Amino acid sequence: MFKRLFWFLIGFGSGVVAVSKAEAYVRANTPDKARQFVLGPDQNNVAVRTLAGLLNDFNAVRVGREAELNDKYIH
Missing domain, CATH: 1.20.5 (Single alpha-helices involved in coiled-coils or other helix-helix interfaces)
Structure with missing residues (x-):
């Protein structure tokens, strides 16, 4: 059971890191109008x-x- 919990937490943590990195990349490399269209005002x-x-x-x-x-x- 602890192995499953461990791997679940590893997967969850890596997912959070990947999403935050992707969001930072989108914010840094897209024009403001495109960001407002994708992310909202x-x-x-x-x-x-x-x-x-x-x-x-x-x-x-x-x-x-x-x-x-x-x-x-x-x-």
């Missing part, structure tokens, strides 16, 4: 906006599924 908070969007999508699906199950089994 608020280029400093891309990760926060992405996580917030994923959380909002998850909650919307969760609420919809809960309402569907309530209609099916309660009413």
